[in-house]
Amino acid sequence: MLPTVAIIGRPNVGKSTLFNRLVGKKLALVDDTPGVTRDRREGQGRLFDLEFTIVDTAGYEDEDPDTLPGRMRMQTEAAIAGAQVALFLIDGRVGVTPLDEEIARWLRGSATPVVLAVNKAEGKQGDNGILESYALGFGDPIAISGEHGEGMADLFQALLPHIDGGAFEVQDPEAPDAILKLAIVGRPNAGKSTLINKLLGENRLITGPEAGITRDSISIDWIWTDPDPKQGEPDEEGNIPPLLTERRVRLIDTAGMRKRAKVQDKLEKLSVADARHAIDFAEVVVLLLDATKGLEVQDLKIADHVIQEGRALIIAINKWDVAENASSLFNGIRGALEEGLSQLKGVPLIAVSAMTGKGLDPLLSAAFDAREAWNKRVPTGILNRWFEAAVAANPPPAPGGKRIKLxxxxxxRNRPPTFVIFGNRTDELPASYARYLLNGIRRDLDFGAVPVRINFRSSKNPFADNN
Known part of the structure; x- marks a missing residue:
């Protein structure tokens, strides 16, 4: 485990900008609007040869715990409690505000060491803020610019006593024990954050009746204990040990994705773009439906996007504990999916409840099975024996009386499984024959419902130009 650095400060002091600089990529949404960040976001940070987990927190606001800002503050407090060091950020251009003083009082009462940094201090713009910050009681402040990268050497020296360093984990993504990258997507208020909180067994993500609470895509590493693990080889005494009883998962919570025509707000556009980026990053995507609303056109559009990106798809119907006419609802959704997702038959459909925990273990088990199929490689010999049998059973057509030879x-490649078929005049092969081969690959070679792609390549005819 890498040591943890949590960035704390009032809204709009540049926490997310500094976070993005330390992780080396634009993971957190950044905007001039205060309060963009709501949940705490984690990433692997690096500052010269220091390596650590960096946590971007919501702006600390003194509000009632039942309000959205109050729930955001509780997430920030949890992040500080679990960190090796708190990086307290103030805005050098604005100087010390009453809320900065309130945060400082709270930090002085915590057990977590504090490093004070004055952001937006490029040039001499932060001089007054630097002088004022001494009154907060954390010693010499570090003058930095998260946007321009100034002061990073001084920040390194300040963090060094609190961080032992570490190494980034390098893993083979195709190994059975590799972390499963699992994104949860869906329309607003489908229960995505509540589902992840139930899996984790804690209120890690902010939830509530307000639509659109989640803005950033938040990734959280977690260990799932498989209640029905696969079995290993018998030992000398004949005992069959379980394999991978503890399985690593990177859960990715995303913003709700509404119809594009309804998305007018700039921040919501950024959030939806971030959710689409999370789909690209994931291996398996769970599309969460609301059982009280059923399947809507927007759900099918999200599912189609997941398939087009080549990710393994699972569909879960949430709020099953309050669903009416459950059996007919399930069958109706299944039928609508078969019709609406005709390009990918048999997508797993699982009923779950984020409130009671129903169906969550089967959901995780299905996700690992989908990842296994998504990773699968077929030996060339087996593949071509199947191919010869498939072509013999249903030969390609002969348009214009000229035979197409495959x-x-x-x-x-795999991830997603992609195949290339070589032959002559393959550009004249009808789409129906390509679907025949595609469906056969899924069915006979045990790829299930993961996206499979086929490309055709024609051999060059050396006599084509000799007429």
Whole structure:
């Protein structure tokens, strides 16, 4: 485990900008509007040869715990409690505000060491703020600019006593024990954050009746204890040990995705774009439906986007504990999916409840099975024996009386499984025949409902130009 640095400060002092600089990429949404960040976001940070987990927190506001700002503050307090050091950020251009003083009083009462940094101090713009910050009681402040990268050497020296350093984890993404990157997507208020909180067994993400609470895509590493693990080889005494009883998951919570025509607000546009980026990052995507609303056109559009991006898809119907006419609802959604997602038949459909925990273990089990199929490679010999049998059983058509000859097939890649078929005049092959091969690959080679792609390549005819 890497040591943890939590960034804390009032809204709009530049916490997310500094977070993005330390992780080396634009993970957190950044905007001039105060309060963009709501949940705490974690990333792997690096400052010269220091490596750590960096946590971007919501702006600390003194509000009632039942309000949205109050719930945001509780998340910030939890982040500080779990950190090795708190990086307290103030705005050097504005100087020390009453809320900065309130945060400082709270930090002095916590057990977590504090490093004070004055942001937006490029040039001499932060001089007054630097002088004022001494009154907060944390010693010499560090003058930095998260946007321009100034002061990073001084920040390194300030963090060094609190961080032992570490190394980034390097993993083979195709290994059975690799972290499963699992994104939860869906329309607003489908219960995505509540579902993740139930899996974690804690209120890690802010939830509530307000639509659109989640803005950033938040990733959280977690260990799932598989109640029904796969079995290993028998030992000398004949005992069959379980394999991978503890399985690593990177849960990714995303903002609700409404119809594009309804998304007018700039921040919501950024949030939806971030959710789409999370789909690109994931291996398996769970599309969460609301059982009280059923399947809508927007759900099918989200599912189609997941499939087009080549990610394994699972559909979960949430709020099953309050669903009416459950059996007919399930069958109705299944039928609508078969019709609306005709390009990918048999997508797993699982009923869950984020409130009671129903169906969550089957959901995780299905996700690992989907990742296994998504990772799968078929040996060339097995693949071509299947291919020869499939072509013999249903030969390609002969448009214009000229036969299309398909010669051999290879798997070009996995994640998602992609195959290349070589032959002559493959550009004249009808789409229906390509679907025949695609469905056969899924069915006979055990790829299930993961997206499978086929590309066709024609051999060059050396006599084509000799007329």
């Amino acid at each position: 010669r051999y097939m290879t798997q070009a």
